[in-house]
Amino acid sequence: MPKRHFKRPRTPRFAALTSKTASWSMNRRLAAGIAVLAVLAGAAGLTAYLTASTDKPAGSPPPASTSSSPSPTASTDVEDSASVPKPPSTHDPVEFAKAxxxxxxxxxxxxxxxxxxxAGLKAWMTTESKYTDWDSVASQVPxxxxxxxxxxxxQYATAKIAEGHxxxxxxxxxxxxxxxxxxxYVYVVTVxxxxxxxxxxxxxxxxxRAITLAVQCRPDRHCALSGVSPRVAP
Incomplete structure (x- = not known):
């Protein structure tokens, strides 16, 4: 059978759809995202980093990392599943962010x-309301x-994770x-x-694809998602 060539679908792809739903609130999300992540970091030095990290556009891929080997949870295949996978039980913010x-x-x-x-994505969020930016996560969905x-x-989509750092x-x-x-205990991870x-x-x-996530990993509990950064950090 000849190899199928890529053609643009009649229905816009997920990335295109999300860009439409998010474009009207991008300016608000940029300001809110920086403020939320600054609170999550909780220090002047980290706040300065988070502000500077918005200089790159959201679609810019991060440079190569030495941590490039995929984890067992790095590939999410929903072709044979009807729901969002459950979050992994881990204390490693990078492994959690990749999942x-x-x-x-x-x-x-x-x-x-x-x-x-x-609802499936909501299960990934931290239960600490002070450190949760649910809107930044929900905005990823059409x-x-x-x-x-x-x-x-x-339409369905699957993901293969290359690296996280x-x-x-x-x-x-x-x-x-x-x-x-x-x-x-909130860490910034780019995937x-x-x-x-x-x-x-x-x-x-x-x-x-590339994304920067805020992940909370307290010593006495498994990691949870805090939010999505409005920009990809290097």
């Missing part, structure tokens, strides 16, 4: 409703109308003030990988 990125880049509009998908169009098109500026700021993390999308009729495509 969380896989969950954010995966969906199954064929079998899951938009509210069900949001609204119910667009989700319905994706459902009609039989704490940005150098974050680790330096943390090294300069190690006590800063002990209030919120890169690939999202593969398929739809009814055999159509398919793939694109590189």
């Amino acid at each position: 969380a990125a896989g969950a954010l880049w995966s969906y199954n509009a064929r079998r899951t409703t938009q509210p069900q998908h949001l 609204d119910p109308t667009l989700w319905s169009r994706m459902h009609d098109n039989g 704490m940005p150098q500026a974050f680790t330096k700021a943390l090294g300069d003030n190690p006590g800063a993390i002990t209030e919120a 890169s990988g690939k999202q593969s999308i398929a739809w009814r009729g055999g159509g398919a495509g793939a694109e590189g």
Whole structure:
């Protein structure tokens, strides 16, 4: 059988759909995201890092990292699943962020409703309201109308994670003030990988993705998601 060439789907891809739903609030999210992550960091040095990290556009891929080997949870395949996977039980913020990125880049509009998908992602969030930016996570998901169009098109996506790392500026700021993390225990992690999308009729495509996440990992409990940074950090 000849190799199928990529063609643009009749229904916009997930990335295109989310850009429409998020574009109107981008300026608000940029300001809110910086403020939320500054609170999560809890120190002047980390606040300066988070503000500086917004200089790069959200779609810019981070540079290569030495931590490039995928973890067992780094690949999220929802083709045969109707719900968002459960968060892993780990105390490692990088491993958790890689799994969380896989969950954010995966969906199954064929079998899951938009509210069900949001409920699945909600389970990844920290229960500490002071350190939760749910809006930044929910904004990654298309609204119910667009989700319905994706459902009609039989659309689903899977994710392959390439690597995850704490940005150098974050680790330096943390090294300069190690006590800063002990209030919120929120870490900044950048993850890169690939999202593969398929739809009814055999159509398919793939694109590189990158995202920066705030992950809370207290010593006495497993990691949880705090929010999505509005920009990708180096």
